[in-house]
Amino acid sequence: MSGDGGSPGQQHGGGQPYGPGAHGPGTQGPGGGPGYWPGYGQPGGHPHGGWGQSPWGAVPVAPKPGVLPLRPLAFGEMFSAVFDTVRRYTGALYLPLAAVTGVLAVPMVVVAVLLAGRLGDAYNALPDTSRGEEPTGDQLWALGWPLLVVFGLILLLGIVQYVIAGPLATVVLRAATLGRRMTAGQAWKEARPRLGAAVASMALLYGPLLVLNVLLVGLAVGLGTVTGSVPLFLLLLLLSAAIGVAGVYAVVRLAPQVPVLVLEDSTPKAAIGRAWQLNRGNWWRSFGLTALVTAIGRVAAGVISYPLSIALSVLVPLSSVDFEGESARLQLSHGTMTAVLVGYSLLVLFGTLATGPLVPLVNGVLYIDRRIRNERLDIALAEAAGIHFAEAYGYPQAAPSAPAQPASAQPAPSAPVPPQPGAPAEPGTAAEPSAGEGPAGR
Template identity: 55%
Template sequence: MSGDGGSPGQQQNGGQPQGPTAPGPGAPGPGGVPGAPGHWPGYGPAFGQPGWSTGGGWGRGPWGGVPVAPKPGVLPLRPLGFGEMFGAVFDTVRRYVRPLYLPLSVVVGIGAVPLLAVAFLISGSLRDGVEDFPDITVMDPTDTQVWNLARPLLLFFGMSALVGLVLYVVAGPLATVVLRAATLGRKLTAAQAWQEARPRLKASVATLALVYGPMLLLEALLMTGAVLFGDGLLLPFLLVGCGAFYVTFRLAPQIPVAVLEESGARTAVRRAWQLNRNNWWRSLGLTSLVSLLGAIGTTVINFPLRMVVAVMLPVGAAASGDGGDTRGTITVVLVLTALVSLVTMLATSPLVPLVNGVLYIDRRIRNERLDIALAEAAGIRFAESAAYPQYAPVPAQYAPAQPAPAQPAPAQPAPAQPAPAQPAQPAPARPASAPAEPASGEPGRPAEPPVGKGPEGS
């Protein structure tokens, strides 16, 4: 026996082998029940539907060992550890660069047009604001001077944030579709990924709007009230901010639910809230760590552009008010800043959606045995009692070969029956031959007494 607790088809339950069994006549097909909660199209029955089991899974084998989980793609099909989830995110990025980044590059290219247009349009007003801004060491700037400098910058960074929001909305369904293929180890082209993700864009937008729209509106109202009416609304503003922070990570699997289970916005929010119960700290830690490493990586990539921006940034003009920088210099700075922002958003936009997808898969494996359905979709069959993987196709001879070891048990008492049967057969054979010999070998002896009696009697 191998050291991992057994091999496919290992015997248990009294020595009888456990192998793949064909589904009964009334068993649901591999597609499950479409539209039901927990339904992952093409990957097993839905949660709570007939044919779904809540026991078993990757428990201990019959001899106390833990079977090795199959890994057809970037994830082992069992409950995941923190390091495995972290590695799966970057492993998916490494293996599926084109399906992830080619569609997102198109989105960035489209979004770069209005962003660069805004950069050219505000360069003149930004130059005027910089020239009118006084030396802060000599006198304080007025509200008008601050607004003249801040207004073009707000417009520029607002447009950049809008492009980033559109990119994140597109990256959510796209990264989820790519992760589904990466989990099963399937090849995926950029065109196929976009074709599968595009129908779920509307549901993703509705889900994000349902969750974050009310929170952002309430935060904006409270912030405006705090500015206009004093610090009385500062505490409610902070409380709402803390609640939004909690809800954001509690509802981390909402986009994977909307995409993989093909559900609406309200259903996706309710399902994500229930699915990610007691998993808030792991969601926070994994998302923060992946985002941090992504930010470090993009900082290294953008370092040359950032150095150029830092050198050409008219900080000296803003501090001295001499207006030595021209409009062309400010335009170049704005364009380089836009490029740095676009590259950063492009590189990091799939990371958080991939984290949310990995969290979703882990929660469903732990709570709903999604590993069994994913294994069957990848061509792997499990022995139901011990959850040992058995790689398809299984030979047809394997079914009759399994009961064969079970027949030696009744065959062992069979030798005990021939043992008394053999002495019983020679015993009657010997007396049968003994009387036959005297009858044939001495025929006169039985005839003499009647002859002797004859004369005596006569």
């Protein structure tokens, strides 16, 4: 079938019926359902039915006021909508996130500068392995703990970026779906009130998974070291891996969590339950779209940052190579290590900034698709955009029939018979003037 999605009532996309009367489970009528978006109130249904309704059962092309056609979405349409939103609303998406990233970069640069000297000294103190010398545990720890602090801080700042990008991308997608303009200031103003709820929602999702995995890995290492029991060690590692797999399933299943939180003004706990129910039977589709968009985004960010990484490698001067005997060993000064550490950290932050809005946009598109399929959100969105489905594409409307007139009790008057020339006129009627005569009194 063509891109119009098929005739009303056909199976489309995920095998979900749509068309007039094709309401999914839990729906409350056209455009309704548990979520009250758009308008932050109960959206009304269109009196003429749903998408694709016409007097002859023909199917018009779905309206597309913004980046999404208002009908059940195909995989390629959802993929295109993500990057169309990035292209059309670049400023609204990235300017607030870039400002936040700039603020977050300050403590990261400070920490990198403070630890660069220690890291450089620890690296220079390592023995030459080419001569058969092995580093001690203290030497490895002196090298490792500054790196752990820097990488941990980068990870924490990346999480902060992701949490902020969630509500920000959702409010931008709301405007992009209806084809409305949005500035960076408007996007930040609408997203800011939901940041606290987004933090709580992410903590409810990722917190238990992280705690369980840390406990199991720590328990496995501790018991394996103390008891020396290899089977117990492997069992705990397998349990940790199983929890990780379950966590991946839960995260993908709860993809619409932040859109529910923002667009339906829900609480964090209620958003988790609503997202779990809304995304039922859509796991592989959600996983595939998220993985594809993430991979393409990272490739694009890598292509952009590649010249910066080349420039960063040039910062290591050749004069820092120390020739000792037959081997050449790199000796890093404090200045060189500081430049390398700060540059690498900023490069990682730039990559997370470039790809930060992509996954939240995927989650928002999945949310809209699920609500269109199950709750007829397309009708409410079309009404919010000022579009009426049946009359937007030249399909004639059924004109309202005029009320029937009551039949008269008297017979209809017959047509008047012109009088014959010379015949006397009937009493009470005026004689017809002959040709050439004007009206009486002239």
